Amino acid sequence: MTKVKPEEIAPQAETLAVADRLHSAAIHLLRRVRRQDAVSGVGPAQLSALSVLVFGGPKTLGDLAAAEQVKPPTMSRVVAGLQRSLLVEITRDPRDARRIHIHASAKGTRLLQQGRQRRIEYLAAHLGSLTPSEVAQLGAAADLLEKLLRDWR
Numbered sequence: 836m837t838k839v840k841p842e843e844i845a846p847q848a849e850t851l852a853v854a855d856r857l858h859s860a861a862i863h864l865l866r867r868v869r870r871q872d873a874v875s876g877v878g879p880a881q882l883s884a885l886s887v888l889v890f891g892g893p894k895t896l897g898d899l900a901a902a903e904q905v906k907p908p909t910m911s912r913v914v915a916g917l918q919r920s921l922l923v924e925i926t927r928d929p930r931d932a933r934r935i936h937i938h939a940s941a942k943g944t945r946l947l948q949q950g951r952q953r954r955i956e957y958l959a960a961h962l963g964s965l966t967p968s969e970v971a972q973l974g975a976a977a978d979l980l981e982k983l984l985r986d987w988r
Contacts, residue, residue, distance in 0.1 A: 884910065885922055896914065925937055
C-alpha cells in the first residue's frame with residue numbers, strides 16, 4: 836500500500852492563502868473597473884451576455900444561458916432587451932425553425948469594445964501610481980494567471 840502525503844490530498848496552507856487573496860483581489864478589481872460600464876447605458880446582465888457573443892461568437896439561446904449560468908427564460912428577457920437596443924441580431928436555424936442563433940451586431944460589438952477600452956484605460960491610470968518594477972511584476976503575474984486559465988480543466 837502506497838502512503839499518501841498530506842500535501843497530495845489538500846492544498847498547502849500557503850496555496851490556500853494565495854487563492855484567498857487572488858479571489859478577493861479579482862472581485863474588488865472587477866467591481867471597480869465595472870463602474871466604467873455605467874457610461875454605456877446598458878445593464879450588467881446585458882453587457883455580460885453581449886460579451887459572450889462578441890468574444891465567443893454566435894450562440895443559441897440555450898448555449899448563451901449556459902455560458903451565463905442562468906435559465907433560458909431569463910436569457911430570453913436579456914436577449915430581448917439587447918435586440919430592442921439593436922445590440923444583437925437573431926436568425927432562425929435553417930434546419931430547425933424553433934432554434935435561434937444570436938449574433939452581436941456591429942453596434943453591439945462597438946459598444947463592448949468601447950467599454951473594454953474604458954475599463955483598460957481606467958485601470959491603466961491607476962497602475963500609473965506603481966513603479967515600473969511593480970508594473971512588471973503585475974505583468975508577470977498576469978502571464979501566470981493566463982497560463983493557469985489556459986491549462987484549467
